[in-house]
Amino acid sequence: MKAPVLIHRVIARLNVGGPAMHVVNVTRALNDGPWRTRLIAGSVPASEGDMSYYAAERGVEVTLLPEMSREISALDDVRSLLALWRLFRRERPTVVHTHTAKAGTLGRLAAILAGVPVRVHTFHGHVLGGGYFAPWKTCLFLEIERQLARGTSRLVVLTQRQAREMSEELGVAPPQRFAVVALGLELERFGAVDRSEKARARMRAGLGIPETARAVGIVGRLVPIKNHELFLEAIAADKLRLPGSTPADPAETRQPASLLGVVVGSGEREAELRALAERLGVSDRVLWMGWRRDLPDIYTALDVLALPSHDEGTPVAVLEALAAGLPVVARDVGGVGEVLADLGAGTVLPREAGAEAWAEALAAAAGAPSLDRAVRDRVVARFSVARLARDLAALYREEAARA
Secondary structure, eight states, X not given: OOOOEEEEEEESOOBSSHHHHHHHHHHHHTSSTTEEEEEEEOOOOTTSOBOHHHHHHTTOOEEEOTTOOSSOOHHHHHHHHHHHHHHHHHHOOSEEEEESHHHHHHHHXXXXXXXXXXXXXXXXXXXXXXXXXXXXXXXXXXXXXXXXXXXXXEEXXXXXXXXXXXXXXXXXXXXXXXXXXXXXXXXXXXXXXXXXXXXXXXXXXXXXXXXXXXEEEEESOOSGGGOHHHHHHHHHHHHHHSTTOOTTOGGGSXXXXXXXXXXXXXXXXXXXXXXXXXXXXXXXXXXXXXXXXXXXXXXXXXXXXXXXXXXXXSXXXXXXXXXXXXXXXXXXXXXXXXXXHHHTOSEEEOTTOOHXXXXXXXXXXXXXXXXXXXXXXXXXXXXBHHHHHHHHHHHHHHHHHHO
């Protein structure tokens, strides 16, 4: 009997977000039949939400490398590199597939040194376009990615737009080195969300959202790249646009209901963003939910999802919201515009759009009907875990044959 093909999948940490769900889902899907997968992850800082429970609930065992973390540390990074090299030399995987920047650097170096035949890296997003680090640091990281690409069998991106950006704009590698493999997620429970008025009213009552408010959600870590400032500024602009309306008593005015911001997530900037809401005079218009594991209920209660990020790959929150029938207003970053255009859903605003434009777009989307069933079903099918597993299995076979 032929031995299964061994894959080592490496991610810097299983913190709350799309990459963690992605690697767990595909590890589970490619862990039987002709495949066997080991998932390797570093430690999650105390300031971030830990998604180890997501792997445990799905029966995915994680090989923990405690010294590998988000922060740059010469000693810990060398230890991580050696630990990965030893593991690859001992188990001799056919494929090493890395995810996120730190794991992509250490994992690919170790795989090259260990003689692993197939080396794949996925860019879920990136911080190479400037505006995230000091210019010199951005240039350094970009050059590291260019050099690592030379020793990588295939570079995976989530959308065609992302492929063009990485190859043509940033010059990471020639276009033919990139493969587009869309995310694969467990979206069925979001596709089953009940968008009826009765369900909406029940969920709102439980979350403390006034029935007549237009609830605008933002879901994600409270970190700089998510650009929560623009979200809060849009709520403030709406307050000026509708001076007589508040979420608490919209029935007392003839004006349209005002926007109520619902922030789902936590992170290093929470105190700073709460202070900003106070300065903008919208503390009474923002609900801070923290991390939640009942996101289908949250999406039932919302009217629209906002995505004002500085950069993204394919945000999980956008796919979850669309599957749940929720309109989306997003900044034109990464592959977001491409995904929404292909699905015929959502509103995409240019990068330079300010708070007033965002307030108007969010209010318009919040007043629109839920997405129709056909769009929701299309999202669930196109971004399924089964499809992701098929795509990656085909890529691995192709690269193994080439190697």
